[in-house]
Amino acid sequence: MSSNASLHAVIRRAHLRMAGMAISLAGVLLLLVGLVVLRLYLLNNLQLMARSLAYTAEASLVFNDRDEAGRMLEQLLRGEDVARALVFDAQGQVFVRWSSGKSATGGVGEVLAAVIGMRPGEAVVSQDSKPVGRVLLYSDGAGFVRFLCAGLAVLALCVGISGYLGMRQSRRMLADIGEPLEQLARVARAVRHDRSMDQRVPPARIAELHELGDDFNALLSELQVRHERLKQQNSALELQASRDGLTGLANRSHFEQRLQQALVDAEESGRKLAVLFLDNDRFKQVNDVHGHAAGDALLRAVGDRLQSLVRETDLVARLGGDEFAILLYPVGDAADAQVVANKIQDAMLEPVITGNGVVLSPSVSAGIAVFPQHGQEMEALMDYADQAMYEAKLARRAERAELKE
Numbered sequence: 204m205s206s207n208a209s210l211h212a213v214i215r216r217a218h219l220r221m222a223g224m225a226i227s228l229a230g231v232l233l234l235l236v237g238l239v240v241l242r243l244y245l246l247n248n249l250q251l252m253a254r255s256l257a258y259t260a261e262a263s264l265v266f267n268d269r270d271e272a273g274r275m276l277e278q279l280l281r282g283e284d285v286a287r288a289l290v291f292d293a294q295g296q297v298f299v300r301w302s303s304g305k306s307a308t309g310g311v312g313e314v315l316a317a318v319i320g321m322r323p324g325e326a327v328v329s330q331d332s333k334p335v336g337r338v339l340l341y342s343d344g345a346g347f348v349r350f351l352c353a354g355l356a357v358l359a360l361c362v363g364i365s366g367y368l369g370m371r372q373s374r375r376m377l378a379d380i381g382e383p384l385e386q387l388a389r390v391a392r393a394v395r396h397d398r399s400m401d402q403r404v405p406p407a408r409i410a411e412l413h414e415l416g417d418d419f420n421a422l423l424s425e426l427q428v429r430h431e432r433l434k435q436q437n438s439a440l441e442l443q444a445s446r447d448g449l450t451g452l453a454n455r456s457h458f459e460q461r462l463q464q465a466l467v468d469a470e471e472s473g474r475k476l477a478v479l480f481l482d483n484d485r486f487k488q489v490n491d492v493h494g495h496a497a498g499d500a501l502l503r504a505v506g507d508r509l510q511s512l513v514r515e516t517d518l519v520a521r522l523g524g525d526e527f528a529i530l531l532y533p534v535g536d537a538a539d540a541q542v543v544a545n546k547i548q549d550a551m552l553e554p555v556i557t558g559n560g561v562v563l564s565p566s567v568s569a570g571i572a573v574f575p576q577h578g579q580e581m582e583a584l585m586d587y588a589d590q591a592m593y594e595a596k597l598a599r600r601a602e603r604a605e606l607k608e
């Protein structure tokens with residue numbers, strides 16, 4: 204298994220990274236802009252409050268009534284986003300001070316207000332256009348904290364939504380890019396492992412991938428044609444390698460191969476088989492008297508006759524020269540093989556007439572070997588059949604000699 208990242212993972216990571224970066228950047232910029240605007244707004248508010256306090260505190264300053272001033276501050280500022288308030292008299296001495304006590308934001312707001320440079324709200328207390336004091340109001344920064352909390356919550360929500368949308372987008376992209384590539388890989392694997400050339404890549408939505416699929420399919424079609432041609436050539440070659448060129452029968456190596464298989468099978472199944480060895484008699488004479496072509500015609504005719512006498516499961520082969528062999532499998536016993544040998548002798552009684560009108564009298568000597576009684580191995584059975592054939596040939600020669608006398 205490859206350790207490379209999958210296309211799906213790469214696309215998903217890219218989408219998430221892009222969405223995260225875009226949202227974070229936009230969020231941070233919006234927060235900064237929001238803070239600047241909020242600072243202006245809160246400053247304005249503080250300024251208005253300071254002015255209103257200056258107006259209300261005028262009487263207390265004129266009559267030097269600190270208690271009244273304190274009550275007035277408490278009444279006006281309690282519940283507002285103000286941390287501290289200072290009222291100064293005409294000499295710049297603190298006339299009264301007010302503090303909201305424990306901050307609602309635990310001091311975070313004030314730190315935040317200080318960080319973003321929030322100035323205190325300031326207003327001059329005057330009587331008949333003559334300054335009699337001054338009011339200073341310090342924000343507790345609760346507005347900033349509320350804004351920040353809401354902003355961060357919205358930012359988190361946006362990151363979540365864009366993450367979800369990014370995933371969906373990556374899934375869609377994967378369907379458009381990843382699936383065609385996977386199909387391509389699947390077909391390539393099938394061709395490589397199973398040689399299944401009939402598979403094709405389905406059309407893709409993306410033009411470039413579609414073209415790639417088309418080219419790949421065209422290549423596969425070409426490969427398929429070549430593969431088929433090769434297969435045909437191979438089977439033709441195989442057939443050629445297992446056939447005898449003159450008679451079209453099986454050749455010696457194919458006969459031996461089939462005999463070996465039949466022996467294994469017979470061994471396992473307990474069935475019997477027989478090998479018939481056949482050799483043309485006085486064949487050299489046919490060649491010498493009538494020519495090689497006539498000899499060939501005789502060999503072909505003998506082969507045809509032998510083939511017509513056996514079952515489909517049996518095998519007739521030309522071993523070479525004027526020698527033939529037949530594998531009879533399965534057979535009941537030696538008598539069954541003898542029946543076939545007798546039929547062969549009957550079939551040879553009819554003369555062979557060559558294309559030139561030469562009349563030839565075919566004659567074959569046959570030897571039979573039966574598995575398992577005449578041999579367990581192929582060589583032993585062949586030798587036995589050969590020997591039997593040779594004895595039959597000698598007997599026929601003697602018979603002919605007797606007839607001549």
Ligand SMILES: Nc1nc2c(ncn2[C@@H]2O[C@H](COP(=O)(O)OP(=O)(O)OP(=O)(O)O)[C@@H](O)[C@H]2O)c(=O)[nH]1
Nearest residue numbers: 482483484485486487488490495496498499524525
């Ligand atoms: N026409 C033809 N003759 C072949 C072919 N192959 C081998 N021969 C000839 O077949 C003859 C085989 O002769 P032998 O088996 O030795 O002798 P025979 O005349 O059959 O004698 P016996 O078997 O003893 O009766 C040889 O003369 C070979 O040249 C072939 O493909 N075509």
